[in-house]
Amino acid sequence: MSPQPDTAGAAGRADPEQVRTGLSGDLTDLTDLTDLTDQVIASFAGASSPRYREIMQTLVRHLHAFAREVQLTNAEWEHGIDVLTRAGQLTDDRRQEFILLSDVLGLSMLTVGINAVASAGATESTVLGPFFVADAPEVPAGGYLAGEAKGQPCHVSGTIRGTDGMPVAGARIEVWQADADGCYDVQYPGGRTAGRGQLRAGQAGEYRFWSVRPAPYPIPQDGPAGDLLAAAGRGPMRPAHLHVKVQAAGYRTLVTHMFVAGDPYLDTDAVFGVKDSLIAEFAEQPPGPGPEGRHLDGPWTSVTFDIMLARQPEEP
Ligand code: BEZ
Ligand code: FE
Numbered sequence: 001m002s003p004q005p006d007t008a009g010a011a012g013r014a015d016p017e018q019v020r021t022g023l024s025g026d027l028t029d030l031t032d033l034t035d036l037t038d039q040v041i042a043s044f045a046g047a048s049s050p051r052y053r054e055i056m057q058t059l060v061r062h063l064h065a066f067a068r069e070v071q072l073t074n075a076e077w078e079h080g081i082d083v084l085t086r087a088g089q090l091t092d093d094r095r096q097e098f099i100l101l102s103d104v105l106g107l108s109m110l111t112v113g114i115n116a117v118a119s120a121g122a123t124e125s126t127v128l129g130p131f132f133v134a135d136a137p138e139v140p141a142g143g144y145l146a147g148e149a150k151g152q153p154c155h156v157s158g159t160i161r162g163t164d165g166m167p168v169a170g171a172r173i174e175v176w177q178a179d180a181d182g183c184y185d186v187q188y189p190g191g192r193t194a195g196r197g198q199l200r201a202g203q204a205g206e207y208r209f210w211s212v213r214p215a216p217y218p219i220p221q222d223g224p225a226g227d228l229l230a231a232a233g234r235g236p237m238r239p240a241h242l243h244v245k246v247q248a249a250g251y252r253t254l255v256t257h258m259f260v261a262g263d264p265y266l267d268t269d270a271v272f273g274v275k276d277s278l279i280a281e282f283a284e285q286p287p288g289p290g291p292e293g294r295h296l297d298g299p300w301t302s303v304t305f306d307i308m309l310a311r312q313p314e315e316p
Contacts, residue, residue, distance in 0.1 A: 037064040083224045090223045094186045096130035100225040103127055103271035104234075119252050119310035121163040126273040128255050129243065130220075131184040136174055136196040142292040144210040145197030151180035151212025153300040154282065155291045156258070160205040160246060160307045167205030168309055171248035174198040175211065177241070182217025201248075210292065213282060213301045214240040216265050229270065236270050239263035244307070251309040258305045280305050 040060045047053040070076075087097040102108045108127045116125060139145045156175075160168045176196035178184050185194040201207045218236035220226060229236050241257040259266060259279045266274050282303045290296045 033064075033068065037061065040064070083227075086224050095220075097220075097223045097225060099128070099130045100219060100223070101228070103129065103273075104219070104225045104228055106272050109272045119254075122252070122308045122310035123254055123256055124275045124277050125255055126257050126275060126278060127271055128245075129271075131176060131186055132174075132243065132245070133176070133186065133193075133196060136176065136198045137193060139197040139199045139209055141199060141202060142208050142210070143197070143199065145175060145195070145199075146179075146210070146212045147185075147194035148192060149177075149179035149185065149195035149212050151215070152298070153290075153294075153296060154211050154213040155208070155300065155302045156211060156242065156305065157206070157208035157291070157302075158305040158307060160201045160207060160248070160309065162251060163308050163310055167203070168201060168248045168251060169203045169205060171201040171205065171207075171246055171251075171309070172198060173201060173207050174245040174247075175209065176243045177211060177214045178217045179212060180215050182215045187220075208291065210294070211242070214242050214260060216240045216263055219270050234270065235265075235268055237265045238269055238271065239265035239274060244305075246307055246309060248309060250312055252312050254307065254309055256307075258303060 037060065041057045044053050044056045044060070047056065066072075083101075087101055090097040099108070112125045112127065119125070137145070160171045160173070162168055174196075175198070176184065179195055185192055185196060195211065197209070199207060199209055216237055216239050219229075219238060221229065221236050226236065228234075240260040240263045244254070244256055244258065246254045246256075257273065257278055259274055260282045261279050266279065280303050282301045285296070285300050285302055287296050287298050287300075290300060291302070
């Protein structure tokens with residue numbers, strides 16, 4: 001007896017108790033494992049949200065096919081549960097191990113790619129990563145957002161436009177980055193904020209700020225994502241980058257990076273996040289006068305990175 005997954009209409013509706021539990025009353029009815037899969041799929045037939053129903057039924061189909069294909073052992077099932085349990089135990093408002101797992105499995109970049117179609121012609125997106133913190137400190141145009149983060153001074157500037165070429169005045173830009181030692185502020189004890197901030201683009205869509213030159217760094221390796229990399233013989237390094245999130249009314253939100261040209265890890269990013277269009281020249285500059293009226297006693301870096309945003313479709 002095998003309830004059909006997509007026969008939720010009134011006529012062929014399965015026994016309500018069976019739909020609730022996903023199982024027929026008599027387990028001996030499960031003459032083969034396909035029957036079990038069909039019953040679990042059918043258990044979502046009554047979901048009130050069609051999208052939820054689609055996602056869960058498809059998830060169950062693929063999850064069961066995966067277990068069947070690898071002939072999952074009990075010990076392997078227990079190991080999988082342990083991985084998820086440890087990810088949950090490590091996750092709090094300063095550490096997100098589930099995002100890290102999604103990143104090292106390529107799921108984050110796959111999702112970015114699937115959704116990129118809607119933003120054709122705009123600056124490409126990449127992973128959010130686990131170190132974004134909402135409500136970063138406000139920085140004035142041309143201001144310094146590194147705080148106590150260590151590193152060579154780096155001036156960042158550019159223009160934000162729509163894909164139609166129109167400047168996006170007042171766009172909100174959120175920036176976060178690792179310091180010269182490859183660490184984010186949230187990875188240090190003490191809770192200080194450094195190497196992150198938010199600012200507004202000017203009337204012509206222009207933006208500029210001072211920070212420090214980002215360095216390559218290993219992603220956290222003390223949890224299940226690190227175990228996965230080690231088991232696979234994969235490296236943990238991400239190439240140096242600045243994170244940028246740009247929001248403006250009427251435009252799709254952009255989450256992206258500026259990668260440092262010439263970084264040795266551009267081809268082996270642990271989270272598959274590099275796109276050629278996001279690699280920018282971080283040009284070495286000699287000591288002396290710099291932008292925003294600053295005088296630099298040592299060498300510094302400058303980068304220009306223009307950003308294009310896709311229009312948000314009008315609400316019907
Ligand atoms: C990051 O760039 O901050 C990041 C992204 C994915 C995993 C770990 C870190
Ligand atoms: Fe990062």
